[in-house]
Amino acid sequence: MASHGEMRDSAAHPLQPSEERLSPTQVNSNTLSSFEAADAAFQGIFPDDGVSRAIGRQEDPSLEDVQVDHSGCQLNSEQLLKKRVRDCLHFLIIGLATQLNHCGETAESKHHHMASIRLTGFTDQVNEQSPLSFDLYISSRIDWTPYRWLQSQCIIQESVQQVEEPGCDLIQDYEEAKQRLCFLLEEGQGGRLLRQRDAAMCHASIDTPTVSLVQLFNNGSLNHHRFIPRDDPNYFLPRDRVNLCLKLALSLLQLLREEWRHIEWSPENIFFLKDPILGVVKDKTRPYLSWTANTTSSGERVATNTNDPTCDPHLLHFARLLIEIEAGKRIKTTARGLELQKKLQREIRKNSYSPQDSMFVAAVNSCLSNKREGGPDEFRDFIFRDIVVNLERFAASHDRPDELSRSSTSSEQSASSDGSRALVSRYDDKSSNAPVNVEFSKAAKTFCRDMEAWRFRNIEPLREKHPPATNLYSQQKVKIAVIDSGASKTDFGILGAWRKGVIKGGRNFLPGAAPDDWNDVNGHGTIVTSLLLDHAPNSEIYVAKITDEDKIDSKGLFGVSQAINWAIQKWQVDIISMSLVLDRVHEGIEEQLAQAIDPSYEGPGISRKIVFAAAGNHGGNRRIGWPASRKGVIAIHASDGLGTPTNINPTPDRTDDNFATLGRDIEIEVALKNGEYEKKYVTGTSFATPIAAAIAANVLEFSRHKLHLTLDRKRTLYTGPCIRRIFKKMAERRGDYDYLQPWTLWEHQDGICQVLLDAIAE
Numbered sequence: 001m002a003s004h005g006e007m008r009d010s011a012a013h014p015l016q017p018s019e020e021r022l023s024p025t026q027v028n029s030n031t032l033s034s035f036e037a038a039d040a041a042f043q044g045i046f047p048d049d050g051v052s053r054a055i056g057r058q059e060d061p062s063l064e065d066v067q068v069d070h071s072g073c074q075l076n077s078e079q080l081l082k083k084r085v086r087d088c089l090h091f092l093i094i095g096l097a098t099q100l101n102h103c104g105e106t107a108e109s110k111h112h113h114m115a116s117i118r119l120t121g122f123t124d125q126v127n128e129q130s131p132l133s134f135d136l137y138i139s140s141r142i143d144w145t146p147y148r149w150l151q152s153q154c155i156i157q158e159s160v161q162q163v164e165e166p167g168c169d170l171i172q173d174y175e176e177a178k179q180r181l182c183f184l185l186e187e188g189q190g191g192r193l194l195r196q197r198d199a200a201m202c203h204a205s206i207d208t209p210t211v212s213l214v215q216l217f218n219n220g221s222l223n224h225h226r227f228i229p230r231d232d233p234n235y236f237l238p239r240d241r242v243n244l245c246l247k248l249a250l251s252l253l254q255l256l257r258e259e260w261r262h263i264e265w266s267p268e269n270i271f272f273l274k275d276p277i278l279g280v281v282k283d284k285t286r287p288y289l290s291w292t293a294n295t296t297s298s299g300e301r302v303a304t305n306t307n308d309p310t311c312d313p314h315l316l317h318f319a320r321l322l323i324e325i326e327a328g329k330r331i332k333t334t335a336r337g338l339e340l341q342k343k344l345q346r347e348i349r350k351n352s353y354s355p356q357d358s359m360f361v362a363a364v365n366s367c368l369s370n371k372r373e374g375g376p377d378e379f380r381d382f383i384f385r386d387i388v389v390n391l392e393r394f395a396a397s398h399d400r401p402d403e404l405s406r407s408s409t410s411s412e413q414s415a416s417s418d419g420s421r422a423l424v425s426r427y428d429d430k431s432s433n434a435p436v437n438v439e440f441s442k443a444a445k446t447f448c449r450d451m452e453a454w455r456f457r458n459i460e461p462l463r464e465k466h467p468p469a470t471n472l473y474s475q476q477k478v479k480i481a482v483i484d485s486g487a488s489k490t491d492f493g494i495l496g497a498w499r500k501g502v503i504k505g506g507r508n509f510l511p512g513a514a515p516d517d518w519n520d521v522n523g524h525g526t527i528v529t530s531l532l533l534d535h536a537p538n539s540e541i542y543v544a545k546i547t548d549e550d551k552i553d554s555k556g557l558f559g560v561s562q563a564i565n566w567a568i569q570k571w572q573v574d575i576i577s578m579s580l581v582l583d584r585v586h587e588g589i590e591e592q593l594a595q596a597i598d599p600s601y602e603g604p605g606i607s608r609k610i611v612f613a614a615a616g617n618h619g620g621n622r623r624i625g626w627p628a629s630r631k632g633v634i635a636i637h638a639s640d641g642l643g644t645p646t647n648i649n650p651t652p653d654r655t656d657d658n659f660a661t662l663g664r665d666i667e668i669e670v671a672l673k674n675g676e677y678e679k680k681y682v683t684g685t686s687f688a689t690p691i692a693a694a695i696a697a698n699v700l701e702f703s704r705h706k707l708h709l710t711l712d713r714k715r716t717l718y719t720g721p722c723i724r725r726i727f728k729k730m731a732e733r734r735g736d737y738d739y740l741q742p743w744t745l746w747e748h749q750d751g752i753c754q755v756l757l758d759a760i761a762e
Contacts, residue, residue, distance in 0.1 A: 075123075075392050077384060080253065085122050088132050088156050088187060090257040092117075095185055096138075096293045097259075100168070113171070114139040114147055115293035116209045116271055120286050121250030132156040137209050138171055138181070138293065144569045145600055146591060150174060151204040152181040159186060170195055178515045180204045206511045206558065209288040211274045211281050213267035214330075221281070223328035233280045236328070239398045242360070243285040245322050246395040249363070249388045251289070252318060256380055263291045265318040267330070276561070276588055277511075277554045307337040312372035312379075315387075319344055319367035322391075326360060327351065341368055356397065363390035435681040440665040443641030447662045447741065451535055454743040459538060459698050462705045476704075478539045478697045479504070480575040481567035482532060482690065483560055484525030486518045486545035491526055491671045497533050497541065505571060506543035509559035518545040527668055527682060528579055528690045535694035538701050542571045552580055561588035568596050568609060574700065574718050576609055577693040579686035581616045581625030589627065597632035597720060608719045612636055612693045614685035617648040624650045632720055634727075638663025638688040643732060643739035648684065652736040659727055661695070661740040663688030695730075695742055696723050699756070706753055709760070717760050725759040 100113050118135040134154045139147040150171055174181040180202050183195055216222055222236045236244070252265070263269060269290050273282040309316050323344060324330055335343050345368060353361050366386035372379055435441035487494045487506065497503045506518035520526045525545065532541055544563035547556040560580065567573045576596060594600075596609040613628035615635045628635035637649040637660035645660050652658040663685055669677045703709075703717055716722050730745040731738035749755050 075384075075389065080123065080250075080388075081380065081384060085132065085254050086257060088185070089122075089134070089254055090259060091156075091187060092134060092154055092185055093257075093259045100294045112292055112294040113141060113168075114290055116149070116288035116290040118286055119247055119251040119289055121247045122254045123250060137288065140171060140175060140569070144606070145595060146210070146565070148175065148565060148569065149208040149210070150181055151208075152183065154183055154185050156185050156187050159188075174204070176515065178203055178513075203512050206277070207273045207275055207282060209271035209273055209290070210276075211272045213270040213272070213287070213325075216272070216281070217267060217324065217328070217330050220328075222325065233278075236284055239395075240284045241325055241328070242391075242395045242398045244287070245325055245360070245363075246388075246391045247285050247287075248318075248321065248325075249383075249391045253380065253383050253388055255289075256376065256383070261314050263289060265314070265321050267321065267324065270321075276558050279587070307339060309338050309341040310371060311341060311368050312370050313337075315367040315370055315372075315383075316341055316344070319364050322360070322364050322367070323347055323351075326357075344368060357394070359390040359394040359397075363387045363394070366390070431680055431682045433678070433680060435665045435667075436683065437665060440640045441667060441681060444662055444665050445641070445667060447641035448534070448666075450741070450743055454746060455535070455698065458746055459701055462701065463538060478536070478575065478700045478704075479542065479571060479573040480532060480536065480539050480577060480693060480697055481542045481544055481563070481571055481573040482525070482529050482693075483544040483546055483563045483567070483576065483578045483580070484520075484528050485522040485547050486520035486525045487529040487543045488520040488523070488526040488671060490675075491530070493530055493533060494526060502533065502537065502539075502541060503529075504540040504542055506545070507563075507566060508545045509563045509566070510546065510548070511555050511558065513545075518543050520545070521548055522550060523670065524550075524579070524686070527670075527687065528577070530668065531666070531687060531690040532577070532694055535691055536697040536701075539694075539697045542567065542573055557582075557586050558588060561586070561592045564589065564592035564596055568592070568599075568606075572606075574607075574610060575693050575696060576611045577690050578612065578627065579614045579689050581614055581628065581685075583622070583625060585626055585630075590630075593627060593630060593633070607715060610634070610693075610696055610718065610720045610723050612689050612696070614689045616650045617684050617686075618650060619648050620651050622650055624653055629653070634659065634692070634720055634724060636661065636663075636685060636689045636692045637737055638683065638685045639734065639737065639739055640664040643734045643741070645735055645737040645739075646683070649737070654736075657724060657728065658737045659692060659731060659740050660734070660737040661688050661691050663691070692740060695740060696727075698742065699723065699726055703756055707756060707760075713760050722760055725762055726756065729755060729759055 096115055116137045120135075133156065136152045136154060137149040138152050139149055170181060170183060181204075216234075216236070219234075221232075221234045222241060224238060248265070248270075255263075271288045271290055272284065273288070274280070275282055311319075320331060320340065331343070331347060333340065333343050344364075348361060348364060363386070366382070370379075370382055370386075486508070487503065489495055489498065494503065507515050508517045525543070529541060529543060532539070544559075544567065546552060546559035546563055552560070560578070564576065567576055593611065596611055598608060599606050611627075611633045613630075613633050613635060614625070615628045615637045616622055616625035617638075623629070624635055627633050635653075635656075635658070637652075637658060638646045639660040639662060640646065641662055641664070643660075646664050649660065664683045665681045666683070666687055668680050668682060670680050671677055700718065704714075707717075709717065727740060728738070730742060731740050732744065733739070745755070746752050
C-alpha cells in the first residue's frame with residue numbers, strides 16, 4: 001500500500017490549589033433576590049478595590065471615571081440563582097466519585113478515571129419543568145496515555161428503581177460498542193449512577209476534548225497580536241474570547257460546592273473538542289473542565305501561611321484565567337498566593353485596557369478583591385453581580401453580526417479545505433492471475449517451503465511442551481495486531497483460525513461502523529492476515545479494520561490511530577504490522593506510535609511494542625514512506641524468494657537498516673463469491689511486512705521457551721531495538737538491502753540460544 005495528522009500535551013491531573021481559604025466573616029452586602037434592584041441601588045456602578053484607578057494609558061480617560069453600565073443585562077438572576085442546578089452538579093461529582101472509586105481497589109483494576117464536563121454556563125438547565133442533563137466525557141482509565149474518551153450524558157431523575165452496576169463495567173461495555181454512554185443520576189445526596197436502559201443507542205462522537213487551553217496559548221490561536229490567517233478555523237476571534245470568558249463565569253457560578261473547588265481553574269484543566277479528521281477545534285465558547293473522577297477531596301484548608309492571598313484563592317486562579325484568555329497568552333510566573341495576586345494586579349495596570357474594556361476589568365478586579373466573607377449565598381450573589389454580569393455586558397459589546405458571520409463562514413471554508421487536503425493512501429501492490437515471472441514464483445514457493453521446514457524443526461516441537469501453570473511467561477502466546485482492511489470471514493483459512501481462537505479478536509475502527517464488522521470486502525487485509533497465519537500459526541492474531549475501499553481516506557487514517565491505541569491498551573499486543581504508506585506524517589498516528597514504541601507511562605500490560613511498516617512500492621521515484629521511515633519503526637522492503645531485492649523498493653536509507661524479505665510473486669488462494677477459490681500472485685512491500693512480523697513472532701516464541709531470562713531481559717526482548725539486533729545477526733547482505741530468513745542463522749550458528757542472549761544483552 002502506498003500513498004499520497006494532534007499531539008495533545010499530557011492531560012494534567014487536576015491541580016490542587018495551595019492557597020488556603022480564609023475564615024469566614026461578615027459580608028458587606030446582603031443576599032440579593034433581584035439584581036435589577038441592585039442595579040438601581042448602585043446606579044449601574046459597582047465598587048472596586050481601587051486598582052482600576054491606575055489603569056489605562058496617559059491619553060485615555062481613567063476607568064475610575066467610566067461608569068460600568070449593567071442596564072440591558074439579558075441574564076435572568078431569578079433563574080440562575082436557584083439551587084437545583086448546583087445541587088445536581090454536586091450529586092454528579094459525588095456520584096461519579098462513589099461509582100468509580102472502586103476501580104482502583106482490585107489487583108486487576110488499579111486505575112482511576114478522568115472526567116470532563118461541558119461548560120455551557122448551564123443556562124439551559126434552569127427550567128425546573130424539564131429534566132436536567134449534563135454532557136461529559138469519561139476516560140477508560142487514567143494510567144493510559146493518550147486517554148480514550150467515551151462521550152457520555154448524565155440525566156437527572158428523582159428516583160431510579162434499578163440495580164446498580166460497577167462504573168468500570170458501564171464504561172467498558174459502551175466503549176466496546178462505540179456507543180455514547182447515557183447514564184442516570186438519582187437526584188439526592190446519595191445519588192447512584194445507573195445505566196439508562198431505554199436510551200436510544202447512538203454512536204459516540206469521534207470528537208474528543210483533547211486540545212488544552214495550554215496548547216492553544218502555545219500555538220497562538222488566541223493571540224490577536226500574532227499573525228495568524230483569520231480563516232484559520234482554530235483562530236479565536238475577539239468575540240470568541242469574550243464569550244468564552246462569559247461561559248466560564250456562568251459555569252463557575254454553578255460549580256461553587258466544595259467538591260468542585262478542588263479543581264483549579266487553570267489552562268491545564270480546560271479542554272476543547274477536536275475533530276480528529278479535520279484537525280479543527282470545535283465549539284470554542286463551550287470547553288470542558290477536566291478532573292480525576294475517582295476523588296472529590298478538597299485541596300482547601302484554613303489559612304495559616306503569610307503568603308495567603310487577601311482574596312478567595314478559587315477566584316484568584318479564575319482571575320488569572322480571564323486575563324490570559326483576553327490577552328491570548330500565558331502570564332509567565334510561578335508565583336502563588338499573595339505574590340500571584342499582586343502579580344495579577346500589576347498585569348492589569350500594564351495591559352493598558354481601554355475604557356471599552358471597563359466591564360472586563362471590573363470583573364477581574366472583583367475576583368481579586370473578594371475575601372469570601374459571609375456564607376455560600378452571599379458568595380454566589382457576589383459572583384453573579386460583580387463577575388458574571390460585568391462579563392455579560394462585556395460580551396454583549398462584542399456581539400457584532402458581521403464578525404459572527406465572518407467567523408462561521410471562514411471556519412467552515414477552512415475546515416472543508418483541510419478535508420480536501422487530507423492524506424489518502426491507496427493500495428498499489430501488484431496482484432495477477434499469473435506470476436509476473438515463473439522463476440520468481442518458483443523461488444517464492446521455495447522460500448515458503450524452507451520457512452515451513454524451519455518452523456517444523458524449531459518452533460512446532462515447542463507446542464508439545466507444557467510449561468507449569470505458574471510460568472505465565474512461557475504460557476502466554478505472542479500477540480500480533482494487523483492493521484489493514486479486515487479479514488474475510490468467508491475465507492476458509494480465516495474462518496478456521498477464528499473458530500480455533502488463533503484469530504483472537506477483531507474490530508472495525510471506521511467512524512460510525514459497527515465495531516464487530518471487521519469482515520474484509522477489499523481483499524488486501526485478508527491476504528496480509530493469511531500470510532501471518534501461514535508463517536506464525538502459534539501466535540494470536542488481532543484484526544483491525546480501517547477501510548472498506550482500495551484506499552485509506554482521512555477517516556481511515558483516524559481509524560489507524562485508534563487501532564494502534566486499541567492494540568496497545570486493550571489487546572496489549574507484542575507486535576503491530578501495518579502495510580500503509582504515507583508521504584508525510586499524520587499527527588494522530590504519530591501520537592499513538594510514540595506511545596507504542598516508547599510509552600511515557602507505566603501500568604499493567606503497558607510495554608514497548610515491535611512495529612513493522614511497509615517501505616513503499618515506487619522504486620527510486622520516492623523515498624521510504626511514513627511511518628516506515630519513523631525512528632523506532634522497522635521498515636520492510638520486498639525481495640524475491642532467493643533474496644534479490646525487487647525494483648519496486650524505495651532507495652535504501654544509507655543511515656539505517658534496510659531489511660527485506662519475500663514480497664514477490666507470492667502464490668495465494670482467494671475466496672470467490674461462489675465459494676470457490678482461485679490462485680493469485682501478489683507482489684509488494686505490503687506482503688513482505690507480515691512475513692517479517694511472522695519471523696519476529698517465531699523468534700519470540702522460540703525465546704520464551706528456550707531462554708531463561710530475567711524480567712528486565714524479557715522486557716528487552718519484546719522491543720523493536722532488540723528484534724532489530726536479532727535481524728542484523730540473521731540477515732544476509734544483498735546489494736544495499738539486508739535479506740531476512742531465519743534458517744541460515746539457526747542452522748549455521750552453533751549455540752543459537754547464546755546468539756540470541758548476546759543480542760538481548762547488547
